[in-house]
Amino acid sequence: MDVLKTTQFHQYHSEHAKLTxxxxxxxxxxxxxxxxxxxxVRNDSGIFDVSHMGRFMFRGGPTASFLEGLVPTxxxxxxxxxxxxxxxxxxRAGIIDDLVILRLGETEFMLxxxxxxxxxxxxxxxxxxxxxxxxxxDLTSSSAMVAVQGPKAQKALQPLTDLDLGQLRKFxxxxxxxxxxxxxxxxxxxxxxxxxxxxxxxxSNDEPGRATEFWERLTEVSKPCGLGARDSLRLEAGxxxxxxxxxxxxxxxxxxxxxxxxxxxxxxxxxxxxxxxRTKTLDVVRRGVIVEQxxxxxxxxxxxxxxxxxxxxxxxxxxxxxxxxxxxxxxPEGTEPxxxxxxxxxDSAQDGQTVKPPFYDERQYGWxxxxxxx
Amino acid sequence: xxxxxxxxxxxxxxxxxxxxxxxxGPSVRVGITDYAAxxxxxxxxxxxxxxxxxxIQFKSMGTVESIKAVxxxxxxxxxxxxxxxxxxxxxxxxxxxxxxxxxxxxxVKALDFASDRKRLLDxxxxxxxxxxxxKK
Numbered sequence: 001m002d003v004l005k006t007t008q009f010h011q012y013h014s015e016h017a018k019l020t021x022x023x024x025x026x027x028x029x030x031x032x033x034x035x036x037x038x039x040x041v042r043n044d045s046g047i048f049d050v051s052h053m054g055r056f057m058f059r060g061g062p063t064a065s066f067l068e069g070l071v072p073t074x075x076x077x078x079x080x081x082x083x084x085x086x087x088x089x090x091x092r093a094g095i096i097d098d099l100v101i102l103r104l105g106e107t108e109f110m111l112x113x114x115x116x117x118x119x120x121x122x123x124x125x126x127x128x129x130x131x132x133x134x135x136x137x138d139l140t141s142s143s144a145m146v147a148v149q150g151p152k153a154q155k156a157l158q159p160l161t162d163l164d165l166g167q168l169r170k171f172x173x174x175x176x177x178x179x180x181x182x183x184x185x186x187x188x189x190x191x192x193x194x195x196x197x198x199x200x201x202x203x204s205n206d207e208p209g210r211a212t213e214f215w216e217r218l219t220e221v222s223k224p225c226g227l228g229a230r231d232s233l234r235l236e237a238g239x240x241x242x243x244x245x246x247x248x249x250x251x252x253x254x255x256x257x258x259x260x261x262x263x264x265x266x267x268x269x270x271x272x273x274x275x276x277x278r279t280k281t282l283d284v285v286r287r288g289v290i291v292e293q294x295x296x297x298x299x300x301x302x303x304x305x306x307x308x309x310x311x312x313x314x315x316x317x318x319x320x321x322x323x324x325x326x327x328x329x330x331x332p333e334g335t336e337p338x339x340x341x342x343x344x345x346x347d348s349a350q351d352g353q354t355v356k357p358p359f360y361d362e363r364q365y366g367w368x369x370x371x372x373x374x
Numbered sequence: 375x376x377x378x379x380x381x382x383x384x385x386x387x388x389x390x391x392x393x394x395x396x397x398x399g400p401s402v403r404v405g406i407t408d409y410a411a412x413x414x415x416x417x418x419x420x421x422x423x424x425x426x427x428x429x430i431q432f433k434s435m436g437t438v439e440s441i442k443a444v445x446x447x448x449x450x451x452x453x454x455x456x457x458x459x460x461x462x463x464x465x466x467x468x469x470x471x472x473x474x475x476x477x478x479x480x481x482v483k484a485l486d487f488a489s490d491r492k493r494l495l496d497x498x499x500x501x502x503x504x505x506x507x508x509k510k
Contacts, residue, residue, distance in 0.1 A: 033415050035418065228442050295419050317418040
Protein backbone atom coordinates (compact mmCIF):
# COMPACT_ATOMS: atom_id res chain seq x y z
CA MET A 1 0.00 0.00 0.00
CA ASP A 2 1.15 3.50 -0.74
CA VAL A 3 2.08 5.70 2.15
CA LEU A 4 -0.79 8.03 2.96
CA LYS A 5 -0.31 11.75 2.53
CA THR A 6 -0.88 13.96 5.54
CA THR A 7 -1.79 17.59 6.12
CA GLN A 8 -0.14 20.33 8.14
CA PHE A 9 -2.37 19.46 11.11
CA HIS A 10 -1.68 15.74 11.17
CA GLN A 11 0.08 15.80 14.51
CA TYR A 12 -3.02 17.29 16.13
CA HIS A 13 -5.33 14.79 14.39
CA SER A 14 -3.26 11.79 15.40
CA GLU A 15 -3.35 12.93 19.02
CA HIS A 16 -7.06 13.80 19.11
CA ALA A 17 -8.98 11.94 16.41
CA LYS A 18 -9.88 8.56 15.04
CA LEU A 19 -8.12 8.61 11.67
CA THR A 20 -9.27 7.29 8.32
CA UNK A 21 -7.99 7.12 4.74
CA UNK A 22 -9.63 9.54 2.33
CA UNK A 23 -8.46 10.26 -1.24
CA UNK A 24 -4.94 9.15 -0.42
CA UNK A 25 -4.73 11.22 2.76
CA UNK A 26 -4.84 10.19 6.38
CA UNK A 27 -7.61 12.39 7.77
CA UNK A 28 -9.66 12.72 10.97
CA UNK A 29 -12.94 10.75 10.93
CA UNK A 30 -14.13 12.07 14.29
CA UNK A 31 -12.66 13.62 17.42
CA UNK A 32 -15.54 13.09 19.87
CA UNK A 33 -18.57 11.75 18.01
CA UNK A 34 -20.01 12.57 14.62
CA UNK A 35 -23.33 13.60 16.19
CA UNK A 36 -21.64 15.90 18.69
CA UNK A 37 -19.54 17.57 15.99
CA UNK A 38 -22.53 17.82 13.63
CA UNK A 39 -24.64 19.60 16.25
CA UNK A 40 -21.78 21.96 17.15
CA VAL A 41 -21.77 23.22 13.56
CA ARG A 42 -25.57 23.62 13.44
CA ASN A 43 -25.75 25.39 16.80
CA ASP A 44 -22.36 27.03 17.39
CA SER A 45 -19.27 26.49 15.23
CA GLY A 46 -16.89 23.78 14.11
CA ILE A 47 -13.61 23.62 12.20
CA PHE A 48 -12.56 21.19 9.50
CA ASP A 49 -9.13 20.48 8.07
CA VAL A 50 -9.78 20.54 4.32
CA SER A 51 -6.14 20.90 3.31
CA HIS A 52 -6.47 17.74 1.22
CA MET A 53 -8.68 19.55 -1.30
CA GLY A 54 -6.99 20.52 -4.57
CA ARG A 55 -6.05 24.21 -4.94
CA PHE A 56 -4.95 25.48 -8.34
CA MET A 57 -3.91 29.09 -8.91
CA PHE A 58 -4.41 30.51 -12.40
CA ARG A 59 -2.68 33.74 -13.39
CA GLY A 60 -1.95 35.74 -16.51
CA GLY A 61 -3.63 37.79 -19.26
CA PRO A 62 -5.90 35.26 -20.98
CA THR A 63 -6.90 33.41 -17.76
CA ALA A 64 -10.50 34.65 -17.58
CA SER A 65 -11.23 33.77 -21.21
CA PHE A 66 -9.59 30.35 -20.81
CA LEU A 67 -11.72 29.58 -17.74
CA GLU A 68 -14.77 30.88 -19.64
CA GLY A 69 -14.30 27.99 -22.05
CA LEU A 70 -13.83 25.52 -19.21
CA VAL A 71 -17.00 25.85 -17.12
CA PRO A 72 -20.74 26.32 -17.78
CA THR A 73 -20.99 29.34 -15.45
CA UNK A 74 -20.16 32.89 -16.60
CA UNK A 75 -16.61 33.72 -15.52
CA UNK A 76 -15.74 37.11 -17.03
CA UNK A 77 -18.94 38.67 -15.64
CA UNK A 78 -17.94 37.75 -12.07
CA UNK A 79 -16.49 40.72 -10.28
CA UNK A 80 -13.17 40.58 -8.47
CA UNK A 81 -13.78 39.24 -4.97
CA UNK A 82 -16.59 36.93 -6.07
CA UNK A 83 -16.58 33.19 -5.52
CA UNK A 84 -18.85 30.75 -7.36
CA UNK A 85 -19.71 27.07 -7.52
CA UNK A 86 -19.43 25.40 -10.90
CA UNK A 87 -18.68 22.15 -12.75
CA UNK A 88 -16.15 20.59 -15.07
CA UNK A 89 -18.00 18.67 -17.79
CA UNK A 90 -16.85 16.05 -20.27
CA UNK A 91 -18.00 15.92 -23.93
CA ARG A 92 -21.18 14.09 -22.93
CA ALA A 93 -21.85 16.73 -20.24
CA GLY A 94 -20.97 14.19 -17.54
CA ILE A 95 -19.66 15.83 -14.39
CA ILE A 96 -15.88 15.40 -14.09
CA ASP A 97 -15.92 17.35 -10.84
CA ASP A 98 -17.69 20.10 -8.95
CA LEU A 99 -15.59 22.98 -7.69
CA VAL A 100 -15.50 26.58 -6.55
CA ILE A 101 -13.68 29.35 -8.35
CA LEU A 102 -12.46 32.43 -6.51
CA ARG A 103 -11.85 35.54 -8.59
CA LEU A 104 -8.96 37.15 -6.73
CA GLY A 105 -8.04 39.67 -9.43
CA GLU A 106 -8.70 40.63 -13.04
CA THR A 107 -6.36 37.86 -14.20
CA GLU A 108 -6.01 35.83 -11.01
CA PHE A 109 -8.28 32.92 -10.10
CA MET A 110 -8.13 30.08 -7.57
CA LEU A 111 -9.89 26.77 -8.27
CA UNK A 112 -10.72 24.55 -5.29
CA UNK A 113 -11.53 20.97 -6.33
CA UNK A 114 -12.28 17.62 -4.71
CA UNK A 115 -9.18 15.83 -3.42
CA UNK A 116 -10.14 12.57 -5.10
CA UNK A 117 -10.45 14.28 -8.50
CA UNK A 118 -7.55 16.73 -8.41
CA UNK A 119 -5.41 14.67 -10.80
CA UNK A 120 -8.25 14.03 -13.27
CA UNK A 121 -9.22 17.70 -13.17
CA UNK A 122 -5.70 18.87 -13.92
CA UNK A 123 -5.44 16.43 -16.85
CA UNK A 124 -8.75 17.73 -18.21
CA UNK A 125 -7.62 21.34 -17.82
CA UNK A 126 -4.28 20.67 -19.55
CA UNK A 127 -6.10 18.86 -22.37
CA UNK A 128 -8.17 21.97 -22.96
CA UNK A 129 -4.88 23.61 -23.98
CA UNK A 130 -4.36 26.67 -21.79
CA UNK A 131 -3.06 29.43 -24.09
CA UNK A 132 0.33 31.05 -23.78
CA UNK A 133 0.28 33.49 -20.88
CA UNK A 134 -1.88 31.34 -18.58
CA UNK A 135 0.20 30.20 -15.67
CA UNK A 136 -1.17 27.32 -13.57
CA UNK A 137 0.27 26.57 -10.18
CA ASP A 138 -0.79 23.68 -7.94
CA LEU A 139 -0.81 25.13 -4.41
CA THR A 140 -2.25 22.03 -2.74
CA SER A 141 0.86 21.02 -0.84
CA SER A 142 2.22 24.52 -0.25
CA SER A 143 -0.92 25.80 1.46
CA ALA A 144 -3.27 24.67 4.20
CA MET A 145 -7.05 25.03 4.23
CA VAL A 146 -9.48 25.22 7.13
CA ALA A 147 -13.26 25.52 7.02
CA VAL A 148 -14.83 27.38 9.96
CA GLN A 149 -18.56 26.66 9.88
CA GLY A 150 -21.66 27.44 11.90
CA PRO A 151 -23.73 30.38 13.16
CA LYS A 152 -20.84 31.42 15.45
CA ALA A 153 -18.12 30.97 12.82
CA GLN A 154 -17.47 34.69 12.44
CA LYS A 155 -17.01 35.10 16.16
CA ALA A 156 -14.52 32.20 16.23
CA LEU A 157 -12.45 33.37 13.27
CA GLN A 158 -12.47 37.16 13.66
CA PRO A 159 -9.76 37.43 16.37
CA LEU A 160 -7.27 35.60 14.13
CA THR A 161 -7.52 37.83 11.05
CA ASP A 162 -7.17 41.49 10.06
CA LEU A 163 -10.06 41.21 7.65
CA ASP A 164 -13.37 42.67 8.87
CA LEU A 165 -15.46 39.53 8.42
CA GLY A 166 -18.66 41.48 8.94
CA GLN A 167 -17.94 43.19 5.61
CA LEU A 168 -17.38 39.91 3.74
CA ARG A 169 -20.67 38.84 2.20
CA LYS A 170 -21.72 35.30 1.28
CA PHE A 171 -19.82 33.95 -1.76
CA UNK A 172 -17.20 36.69 -1.54
CA UNK A 173 -13.48 36.21 -1.06
CA UNK A 174 -10.57 38.37 -0.08
CA UNK A 175 -6.80 38.16 0.16
CA UNK A 176 -5.77 38.93 3.70
CA UNK A 177 -3.68 37.62 6.58
CA UNK A 178 -4.32 35.22 9.44
CA UNK A 179 -1.88 35.52 12.33
CA UNK A 180 0.14 37.73 10.00
CA UNK A 181 0.46 35.05 7.34
CA UNK A 182 -0.78 35.59 3.74
CA UNK A 183 -4.19 33.95 3.31
CA UNK A 184 -7.37 33.90 1.32
CA UNK A 185 -10.69 33.93 3.14
CA UNK A 186 -14.00 33.22 1.45
CA UNK A 187 -17.47 33.12 2.94
CA UNK A 188 -18.71 29.72 1.90
CA UNK A 189 -18.66 26.08 2.96
CA UNK A 190 -20.05 22.58 2.60
CA UNK A 191 -22.35 22.36 5.61
CA UNK A 192 -25.30 24.60 4.70
CA UNK A 193 -24.30 26.97 7.51
CA UNK A 194 -22.74 30.40 7.42
CA UNK A 195 -18.98 30.13 7.57
CA UNK A 196 -15.61 30.63 6.00
CA UNK A 197 -12.93 28.75 4.15
CA UNK A 198 -9.43 29.93 4.94
CA UNK A 199 -6.51 29.13 2.66
CA UNK A 200 -3.21 29.77 4.40
CA UNK A 201 -0.52 30.37 1.82
CA UNK A 202 3.18 29.53 2.13
CA UNK A 203 2.41 26.74 4.57
CA SER A 204 3.81 23.38 3.54
CA ASN A 205 4.00 20.35 5.85
CA ASP A 206 7.70 21.01 6.38
CA GLU A 207 7.38 24.74 6.82
CA PRO A 208 3.82 25.38 7.99
CA GLY A 209 4.59 28.92 9.18
CA ARG A 210 1.78 29.89 11.53
CA ALA A 211 -0.77 27.49 10.04
CA THR A 212 -0.54 24.95 12.86
CA GLU A 213 -0.83 27.72 15.44
CA PHE A 214 -3.89 29.01 13.57
CA TRP A 215 -5.51 25.56 13.78
CA GLU A 216 -4.69 25.15 17.44
CA ARG A 217 -5.98 28.60 18.35
CA LEU A 218 -9.23 27.78 16.54
CA THR A 219 -9.62 24.52 18.48
CA GLU A 220 -9.84 26.62 21.66
CA VAL A 221 -13.01 28.38 20.48
CA SER A 222 -14.52 26.04 17.90
CA LYS A 223 -15.10 22.29 17.81
CA PRO A 224 -12.75 20.24 15.61
CA CYS A 225 -14.86 18.13 13.25
CA GLY A 226 -13.96 15.07 11.22
CA LEU A 227 -15.00 13.72 7.86
CA GLY A 228 -17.95 11.91 9.50
CA ALA A 229 -19.62 15.21 10.41
CA ARG A 230 -18.56 16.78 7.11
CA ASP A 231 -20.53 14.07 5.32
CA SER A 232 -23.63 14.18 7.55
CA LEU A 233 -23.71 18.00 7.40
CA ARG A 234 -23.41 18.22 3.62
CA LEU A 235 -26.07 15.54 3.23
CA GLU A 236 -28.49 17.30 5.56
CA ALA A 237 -27.91 20.47 3.52
CA GLY A 238 -28.64 18.47 0.35
CA UNK A 239 -25.22 19.14 -1.17
CA UNK A 240 -24.09 16.42 -3.58
CA UNK A 241 -20.84 14.50 -3.12
CA UNK A 242 -18.93 13.81 -6.31
CA UNK A 243 -18.26 10.11 -6.71
CA UNK A 244 -21.55 9.13 -5.06
CA UNK A 245 -24.40 11.51 -5.94
CA UNK A 246 -22.87 12.93 -9.08
CA UNK A 247 -20.19 11.52 -11.38
CA UNK A 248 -19.00 11.38 -14.99
CA UNK A 249 -22.16 9.46 -15.91
CA UNK A 250 -24.43 12.16 -14.45
CA UNK A 251 -25.17 15.41 -16.29
CA UNK A 252 -26.09 18.73 -14.60
CA UNK A 253 -29.79 18.30 -15.46
CA UNK A 254 -29.94 14.89 -13.83
CA UNK A 255 -27.92 16.26 -10.92
CA UNK A 256 -30.49 19.02 -10.29
CA UNK A 257 -27.70 21.56 -10.86
CA UNK A 258 -29.31 23.41 -13.77
CA UNK A 259 -28.83 26.67 -11.85
CA UNK A 260 -25.08 26.30 -12.38
CA UNK A 261 -25.55 26.62 -16.16
CA UNK A 262 -25.52 30.34 -16.95
CA UNK A 263 -28.54 31.00 -19.22
CA UNK A 264 -27.59 31.33 -22.87
CA UNK A 265 -23.93 30.49 -22.32
CA UNK A 266 -22.30 28.37 -25.06
CA UNK A 267 -18.79 27.53 -26.13
CA UNK A 268 -17.63 25.78 -22.95
CA UNK A 269 -16.52 22.17 -22.54
CA UNK A 270 -19.65 20.02 -22.75
CA UNK A 271 -21.94 22.85 -23.94
CA UNK A 272 -23.08 21.03 -27.11
CA UNK A 273 -24.09 17.99 -25.09
CA UNK A 274 -25.90 20.25 -22.62
CA UNK A 275 -27.87 21.96 -25.43
CA UNK A 276 -28.79 18.57 -26.80
CA UNK A 277 -29.89 17.29 -23.38
CA ARG A 278 -32.11 20.32 -22.86
CA THR A 279 -34.29 19.20 -25.78
CA LYS A 280 -34.76 15.72 -24.33
CA THR A 281 -36.89 14.31 -21.55
CA LEU A 282 -35.02 13.82 -18.32
CA ASP A 283 -34.66 10.12 -17.43
CA VAL A 284 -33.48 10.50 -13.83
CA VAL A 285 -33.09 13.38 -11.40
CA ARG A 286 -31.45 13.90 -8.02
CA ARG A 287 -33.98 14.21 -5.19
CA GLY A 288 -34.04 14.01 -1.42
CA VAL A 289 -35.93 11.32 0.52
CA ILE A 290 -36.76 11.21 4.24
CA VAL A 291 -37.68 7.83 5.77
CA GLU A 292 -39.63 7.17 8.95
CA GLN A 293 -37.61 4.16 10.14
CA UNK A 294 -34.08 3.00 9.45
CA UNK A 295 -31.18 4.59 7.63
CA UNK A 296 -31.00 4.58 3.83
CA UNK A 297 -27.56 3.81 2.41
CA UNK A 298 -25.86 3.95 -0.98
CA UNK A 299 -27.42 1.56 -3.51
CA UNK A 300 -30.72 0.88 -1.70
CA UNK A 301 -33.81 0.67 -3.92
CA UNK A 302 -36.53 3.31 -3.86
CA UNK A 303 -40.09 2.17 -4.59
CA UNK A 304 -43.15 4.05 -5.77
CA UNK A 305 -46.05 1.67 -5.24
CA UNK A 306 -44.44 -1.65 -6.03
CA UNK A 307 -42.24 -0.33 -8.85
CA UNK A 308 -38.63 0.65 -8.51
CA UNK A 309 -38.33 4.41 -9.15
CA UNK A 310 -34.60 4.67 -8.50
CA UNK A 311 -31.80 4.24 -6.02
CA UNK A 312 -30.21 5.92 -3.03
CA UNK A 313 -26.87 7.50 -3.98
CA UNK A 314 -25.93 8.51 -0.42
CA UNK A 315 -27.74 8.37 2.88
CA UNK A 316 -27.24 8.94 6.56
CA UNK A 317 -28.99 9.59 9.83
CA UNK A 318 -29.93 13.25 10.26
CA UNK A 319 -29.08 14.40 13.79
CA UNK A 320 -31.45 17.36 13.34
CA UNK A 321 -34.49 15.44 12.06
CA UNK A 322 -33.62 12.28 14.01
CA UNK A 323 -34.54 10.35 10.86
CA UNK A 324 -32.82 8.66 7.97
CA UNK A 325 -32.25 10.93 4.96
CA UNK A 326 -30.93 10.25 1.48
CA UNK A 327 -30.01 11.79 -1.81
CA UNK A 328 -31.39 9.59 -4.57
CA UNK A 329 -31.36 9.22 -8.31
CA UNK A 330 -35.05 8.89 -9.21
CA UNK A 331 -37.32 8.76 -12.22
CA PRO A 332 -38.66 12.36 -12.36
CA GLU A 333 -42.33 11.63 -13.02
CA GLY A 334 -44.26 10.41 -10.00
CA THR A 335 -41.50 11.35 -7.54
CA GLU A 336 -42.09 15.11 -7.31
CA PRO A 337 -41.27 16.55 -3.84
CA UNK A 338 -43.92 15.49 -1.34
CA UNK A 339 -44.59 12.12 -2.99
CA UNK A 340 -44.84 9.01 -0.81
CA UNK A 341 -42.12 6.50 -1.64
CA UNK A 342 -40.57 3.55 0.17
CA UNK A 343 -36.92 2.66 0.60
CA UNK A 344 -35.92 -0.99 0.80
CA UNK A 345 -33.72 -1.17 3.88
CA UNK A 346 -32.42 -4.70 4.07
CA ASP A 347 -35.55 -6.85 3.83
CA SER A 348 -38.28 -4.33 4.52
CA ALA A 349 -39.72 -1.42 2.58
CA GLN A 350 -39.73 1.64 4.86
CA ASP A 351 -42.16 4.52 4.37
CA GLY A 352 -40.77 7.82 3.30
CA GLN A 353 -41.35 10.81 1.10
CA THR A 354 -39.46 12.83 -1.45
CA VAL A 355 -38.38 16.34 -0.53
CA LYS A 356 -36.48 19.21 -2.05
CA PRO A 357 -33.32 19.55 0.07
CA PRO A 358 -32.07 20.96 2.38
CA PHE A 359 -33.64 18.49 4.77
CA TYR A 360 -33.75 20.91 7.71
CA ASP A 361 -36.13 23.84 8.20
CA GLU A 362 -34.29 26.81 6.67
CA ARG A 363 -35.95 29.19 9.13
CA GLN A 364 -34.13 27.38 11.94
CA TYR A 365 -30.90 26.07 10.42
CA GLY A 366 -28.49 26.98 7.67
CA TRP A 367 -27.05 30.33 6.58
CA UNK A 368 -30.42 31.76 5.61
CA UNK A 369 -31.82 31.37 9.13
CA UNK A 370 -33.14 34.37 11.06
CA UNK A 371 -30.31 35.98 13.03
CA UNK A 372 -27.09 34.09 12.53
CA UNK A 373 -25.70 34.50 16.04
CA UNK A 374 -22.75 36.66 15.12
CA UNK B 375 -11.14 -6.17 33.51
CA UNK B 376 -9.96 -3.50 31.08
CA UNK B 377 -7.95 -3.62 27.88
CA UNK B 378 -6.65 -0.18 26.95
CA UNK B 379 -9.77 2.02 27.26
CA UNK B 380 -12.20 -0.86 26.74
CA UNK B 381 -14.25 -2.28 29.60
CA UNK B 382 -14.64 -6.05 29.67
CA UNK B 383 -16.77 -7.11 32.66
CA UNK B 384 -15.54 -10.37 34.19
CA UNK B 385 -19.00 -11.85 34.68
CA UNK B 386 -20.13 -11.86 31.03
CA UNK B 387 -19.68 -14.20 28.09
CA UNK B 388 -18.62 -12.89 24.69
CA UNK B 389 -18.63 -13.63 20.97
CA UNK B 390 -15.66 -12.90 18.72
CA UNK B 391 -18.00 -10.46 16.93
CA UNK B 392 -18.22 -8.30 20.09
CA UNK B 393 -21.60 -9.22 21.54
CA UNK B 394 -22.00 -10.08 25.22
CA UNK B 395 -24.44 -12.43 26.98
CA UNK B 396 -25.62 -12.44 30.59
CA UNK B 397 -28.04 -14.84 32.26
CA UNK B 398 -30.94 -12.89 33.77
CA GLY B 399 -33.31 -15.32 35.47
CA PRO B 400 -34.68 -17.68 32.84
CA SER B 401 -33.47 -15.49 29.96
CA VAL B 402 -30.18 -14.37 28.51
CA ARG B 403 -29.65 -10.66 27.99
CA VAL B 404 -27.60 -9.62 24.96
CA GLY B 405 -25.74 -6.45 24.01
CA ILE B 406 -22.62 -5.20 22.26
CA THR B 407 -19.29 -4.67 23.97
CA ASP B 408 -17.68 -1.39 24.92
CA TYR B 409 -15.15 -1.96 22.13
CA ALA B 410 -17.94 -2.40 19.54
CA ALA B 411 -19.77 0.68 20.82
CA UNK B 412 -16.62 2.82 20.79
CA UNK B 413 -15.68 1.60 17.32
CA UNK B 414 -19.13 2.50 15.99
CA UNK B 415 -18.53 5.86 17.73
CA UNK B 416 -22.12 7.04 17.94
CA UNK B 417 -24.97 4.59 17.69
CA UNK B 418 -27.96 6.37 16.17
CA UNK B 419 -30.21 3.48 15.18
CA UNK B 420 -30.75 0.01 16.61
CA UNK B 421 -32.76 -2.63 14.74
CA UNK B 422 -32.38 -5.97 16.53
CA UNK B 423 -34.62 -9.00 16.05
CA UNK B 424 -38.18 -8.55 17.28
CA UNK B 425 -40.08 -10.25 20.11
CA UNK B 426 -40.91 -13.87 19.19
CA UNK B 427 -38.23 -13.98 16.49
CA UNK B 428 -36.09 -17.07 16.61
CA UNK B 429 -32.36 -16.46 16.73
CA ILE B 430 -29.55 -18.90 16.08
CA GLN B 431 -26.15 -18.80 17.72
CA PHE B 432 -23.63 -16.80 15.66
CA LYS B 433 -26.23 -15.94 13.02
CA SER B 434 -27.44 -12.43 12.26
CA MET B 435 -29.96 -10.94 14.68
CA GLY B 436 -30.37 -7.46 13.24
CA THR B 437 -28.20 -4.37 12.97
CA VAL B 438 -26.77 -1.48 14.93
CA GLU B 439 -25.98 1.67 12.98
CA SER B 440 -23.84 4.72 13.50
CA ILE B 441 -24.12 7.79 11.27
CA LYS B 442 -21.49 6.35 8.96
CA ALA B 443 -21.78 2.60 9.21
CA VAL B 444 -24.04 -0.41 9.59
CA UNK B 445 -22.88 -3.20 11.86
CA UNK B 446 -24.43 -6.66 11.84
CA UNK B 447 -25.41 -8.21 15.19
CA UNK B 448 -24.68 -11.88 15.79
CA UNK B 449 -26.61 -13.80 18.42
CA UNK B 450 -24.48 -15.31 21.19
CA UNK B 451 -27.07 -18.07 21.63
CA UNK B 452 -30.02 -19.88 20.04
CA UNK B 453 -33.56 -19.29 21.26
CA UNK B 454 -36.53 -16.95 21.03
CA UNK B 455 -36.48 -13.20 21.62
CA UNK B 456 -38.68 -12.39 24.61
CA UNK B 457 -37.90 -8.70 25.16
CA UNK B 458 -36.43 -5.85 23.19
CA UNK B 459 -34.97 -2.77 24.85
CA UNK B 460 -37.48 -0.21 23.57
CA UNK B 461 -35.65 2.60 25.41
CA UNK B 462 -33.20 2.49 22.53
CA UNK B 463 -35.87 3.61 20.05
CA UNK B 464 -35.65 7.10 21.50
CA UNK B 465 -32.21 6.87 23.08
CA UNK B 466 -29.90 4.77 20.93
CA UNK B 467 -26.97 6.65 22.50
CA UNK B 468 -27.45 4.47 25.60
CA UNK B 469 -25.54 1.79 23.68
CA UNK B 470 -22.52 4.09 23.79
CA UNK B 471 -23.08 5.48 27.26
CA UNK B 472 -23.75 2.19 28.94
CA UNK B 473 -23.17 -0.82 26.67
CA UNK B 474 -23.36 -3.37 29.48
CA UNK B 475 -26.43 -2.10 31.38
CA UNK B 476 -28.96 0.46 30.02
CA UNK B 477 -27.70 -0.15 26.49
CA UNK B 478 -28.66 -3.84 26.37
CA UNK B 479 -30.40 -4.91 23.15
CA UNK B 480 -32.60 -7.99 23.61
CA UNK B 481 -33.44 -10.84 25.96
CA VAL B 482 -33.58 -14.33 24.58
CA LYS B 483 -35.23 -17.46 26.01
CA ALA B 484 -32.49 -20.01 25.41
CA LEU B 485 -32.96 -23.36 23.75
CA ASP B 486 -29.86 -24.88 25.26
CA PHE B 487 -27.62 -22.28 26.84
CA ALA B 488 -25.61 -24.95 28.63
CA SER B 489 -24.27 -26.04 25.22
CA ASP B 490 -24.19 -22.58 23.62
CA ARG B 491 -22.10 -21.09 26.41
CA LYS B 492 -19.28 -23.55 25.75
CA ARG B 493 -18.78 -21.85 22.40
CA LEU B 494 -18.55 -18.35 23.93
CA LEU B 495 -15.49 -16.59 25.31
CA ASP B 496 -15.02 -15.57 28.92
CA UNK B 497 -13.68 -12.09 29.73
CA UNK B 498 -10.06 -13.23 29.68
CA UNK B 499 -10.44 -15.00 26.34
CA UNK B 500 -12.29 -12.04 24.83
CA UNK B 501 -9.58 -9.66 26.05
CA UNK B 502 -6.94 -11.85 24.38
CA UNK B 503 -9.01 -11.90 21.17
CA UNK B 504 -9.34 -8.11 21.26
CA UNK B 505 -5.65 -7.66 21.90
CA UNK B 506 -4.85 -9.67 18.76
CA UNK B 507 -7.31 -7.56 16.75
CA UNK B 508 -5.87 -4.29 17.99
CA LYS B 509 -2.34 -5.35 17.05
CA LYS B 510 -3.33 -5.80 13.41
